[in-house]
Amino acid sequence: MTKYKIYTEQKNLRWMTTMISEYFGGFTVLKALGYWQGKPEKSVCIEIITDDPLAEYRLHQIRLKIEGYNVQDEVLITKSEVEKI
Numbered sequence: 001m002t003k004y005k006i007y008t009e010q011k012n013l014r015w016m017t018t019m020i021s022e023y024f025g026g027f028t029v030l031k032a033l034g035y036w037q038g039k040p041e042k043s044v045c046i047e048i049i050t051d052d053p054l055a056e057y058r059l060h061q062i063r064l065k066i067e068g069y070n071v072q073d074e075v076l077i078t079k080s081e082v083e084k085i
Contacts, residue, residue: 002055003080006062007045007076009043010031020062023061024050
């Protein structure tokens with residue numbers, strides 16, 4: 001299984017979760033305090049654990065939509081392998 005994390009500003013959260021639901025059936029939203037260019041901002045980390053072979057394509061679409069809708073310079077997405085126990 002692969003775990004993806006989307007790091008973004010906590011802005012239009014309802015829109016983001018509705019939009020992400022169109023691509024993935026389940027995910028976790030963690031609210032946080034992030035820093036961008038030395039300045040604090042309310043942030044979210046959205047975790048998605050999946051074995052979907054189209055996950056990276058879907059995440060690319062999600063990144064573009066968030067950057068456009070929220071007028072953000074960067075939405076960070078990370079990837080790591082995880083094992084269910």
